Amino acid sequence: MKVIKSICMALSLGLAMNLPAAETLTPIDNKMQAPDFALQDTAGKLHRLSDYRGKPVIINFWTTWCPPCREELPSMNRAWHQLEQEGIAMLAINMGEDEDTIFIFSADYPTDFPILMDQAGEVIEQWPVKGLPTTYVIAPDGTIAYRAIGSREWDDEGLLDKVRALK
Amino acid sequence: MLKIWKIVVTSGLLMSGFAITWLVQAEVQRSSNEENGLEKWHFIEGDIEIELVQRLPDQTRAMLMKHEFSSEVVEFMATSCMFQTIIRNNGKSGSGESVSVDLTLWRMQHAGRQSGILLKEPLIESWSDQQASQKARLVVRWGMFPTQQEYLPGDYNWGLTAYGIPPAAQFDLEVNWNEGGKQYTGTIHDIICAPDVDSLK
Numbered sequence: 001m002k003v004i005k006s007i008c009m010a011l012s013l014g015l016a017m018n019l020p021a022a023e024t025l026t027p028i029d030n031k032m033q034a035p036d037f038a039l040q041d042t043a044g045k046l047h048r049l050s051d052y053r054g055k056p057v058i059i060n061f062w063t064t065w066c067p068p069c070r071e072e073l074p075s076m077n078r079a080w081h082q083l084e085q086e087g088i089a090m091l092a093i094n095m096g097e098d099e100d101t102i103f104i105f106s107a108d109y110p111t112d113f114p115i116l117m118d119q120a121g122e123v124i125e126q127w128p129v130k131g132l133p134t135t136y137v138i139a140p141d142g143t144i145a146y147r148a149i150g151s152r153e154w155d156d157e158g159l160l161d162k163v164r165a166l167k
Numbered sequence: 168m169l170k171i172w173k174i175v176v177t178s179g180l181l182m183s184g185f186a187i188t189w190l191v192q193a194e195v196q197r198s199s200n201e202e203n204g205l206e207k208w209h210f211i212e213g214d215i216e217i218e219l220v221q222r223l224p225d226q227t228r229a230m231l232m233k234h235e236f237s238s239e240v241v242e243f244m245a246t247s248c249m250f251q252t253i254i255r256n257n258g259k260s261g262s263g264e265s266v267s268v269d270l271t272l273w274r275m276q277h278a279g280r281q282s283g284i285l286l287k288e289p290l291i292e293s294w295s296d297q298q299a300s301q302k303a304r305l306v307v308r309w310g311m312f313p314t315q316q317e318y319l320p321g322d323y324n325w326g327l328t329a330y331g332i333p334p335a336a337q338f339d340l341e342v343n344w345n346e347g348g349k350q351y352t353g354t355i356h357d358i359i360c361a362p363d364v365d366s367l368k
Contacts, residue, residue, distance in 0.1 A: 024258075024321030063309065065230065068325050096305040121305045130313040131324040149316075150255070150323035 023156040025137060025146035025163075034059075034138045035126040039116040042099050042106075047091060047116055050142070056166040057089040057138040058154075061129050064097060064105040069133040072151035073109045079154035080113040088163060091116055095124050095132065139166045188343075193353035208355050214258055214320070215266050215344055215351075220251040221361035222327065224334055230310075235300035244307075247285060248330040248338075248360035252312050258320025264347040267317045275330055277338040284340075285329040287311040334363035 038048045049057065060076065062069035073092075080090045090113040094102055102115055118124055127136070130149070137146035145166055152159060193212040199205065210217040224245040231241045256266040273284050290311075291304050299307070312326035332338060340355045 024319075026319045026322065065306075065310070066325065068323075095309055096302065120302075121308070124309075130316045131326055132309055148322070149318065150321075150325070 023153055023159045025148055025152075025159060028144045028147055031143045032128075034136065034142055034144050035123075037093075037116075037118075037123040037126070039093065039118055039123060041114040041116050042102055043114075045114070047114060049091075049138070052089050052091075052138075053142055054140050055087050055089055056140060056145075056163050057091060058083075058135060058163065059138060060090070060092045060133060060135040061095055061124055061127070062092055062133045063095050064101060066132045068151040070109060072133060072154060073111055075152070075154040075156075077111045077113065079160060080111075082155065082160065083163070084113075086164065087167065090114075093118050093123060096121050137163055137166065188350045188352050191351050191353045195355050197357075205361065206359060208358055210342060210353060210355050212351070212353055214256050214260050214262070214264065214346060215268075215318075216253070216255040216257055216323075217342055217355075218251075218253040218255075219328070219340075219355070219358060220253075221359070222249040222251050223361045224249075224363045227327075231303075231306070234303040234306050236303050237298045240294060240298045244329070246334055246363065248332045248334065248336060249327050250330070250358075251325070252328040253323060253325050254312075254316075254318065255323035256318035256320050262347065263320060265317050265319045267345040268315070269343065269345075270312065270314045270328070272343040274341040274343075275332075275338045276341075277330075277332050277336060282331075285331045286314050288314060290329075330360065332360060334360050336360045 034049060036049045038046060040046050049059075058076075058079075060072075062073075064070070076090065076092070083090060092111065092113060093116045095118050097117070098119060099117065102117070106115075127134075133151055135148045135152070136144050139145040146162065154160070191212045193210055196207075196209040196211070198207050198209070200207070205221040205223070207218060207220045210219075227245040227249055228241055231244055236244075254268055270284060270286060274281055275284055287307055291299070291307055294304070310327055312328050313324065316324060318324070330338060330340075337357055337359050340358055341352055342355060343350065343352045345351070
């Protein structure tokens with residue numbers, strides 16, 4: 001009986017392996033202030049997080065060699081096209097790679113939102129990031145409102161509504 | 168396409184001093200990718216899922232040689248039995264509990280000996296600047312699995328775990344996690360490290 005149950009569970013879980021990641025955002029209850037940074041994007045423009053005060057900001061930490069980071073970039077780009085007009089910012093912080101590497105990568109994974117470069121990995125160390133990708137949603141007052149570890153389908157309406165609700 | 172051919176079931180309770188560890192009934196699916204031949208072990212118990220996918224030594228060589236590592240470090244890492252690893256809190260129980268994983272508690276059995284797995288912190292600290300530049304260390308710092316991490320429902324992480332035994336070696340892995348304040352352990356039996364190029368000829 002136990003074996004039959006195990007086989008059934010294995011088959012059902014085998015199907016579950018192909019399910020998309022849950023589109024969840026984890027609320028951060030302790031109202032931690034997001035660490036400020038000043039980083040250049042791939043076009044040479046300097047971005048300070050504090051300059052975005054007053055609007056929600058989605059901050060994604062990633063690298064080109066991280067498969068789930070690559071997986072979520074297209075949906076982030078689709079989300080950006082919705083959010084851009086709504087006064088919500090999106091910044092992707094690449095960890096440890098140079099402009100050339102990102103430029104070559106962007107031929108396969110085009111993005112329209114700013115890609116910031118943390119080449120020395122100094123900014124990521126200031127944040128409570130354990131692995132890549134990790135994404136934070138910053139509230140207009142500069143506190144961290146939500147966190148997502150692992151990739152998400154960022155153009156999921158339920159997920160985006162949580163971000164919009166911060167405005 | 169995945170081919171599944173093995174299921175392992177265990178259950179019980181371990182007590183050591185005042186600490187209680189629940190030895191769980193766990194499903195482990197072993198499968199192989201028919202395109203590249205790499206094998207995968209998928210451990211599923213309640214809200215936690217752990218996937219280990221073989222990583223060929225040449226994959227690691229290719230990744231590290233692009234960065235400023237000495238050939239000695241590249242070869243050591245490539246032949247340290249690395250697995251692409253995914254840990255996920257699938258939240259299927261609906262409990263909303265977080266799952267915490269501490270790799271320092273994981274144990275492996277190989278050739279009659281029990282040991283911990285390789286952790287990134289001591290590895291990185293052991294390298295001189297000549298063996299790995301500061302920039303190169305970032306690749307290992309962020310490429311290898313976090314030693315401690317908490318996963319809320321829907322969270323998952325991806326990274327490399329390393330076991331410090333030769334290519335094609337076989338071992339058992341005792342995985343360990345905390346959910347809702349309870350410590351759990353389960354074993355994945357007969358994991359096989361990916362073979363090196365020599366054995367593929």
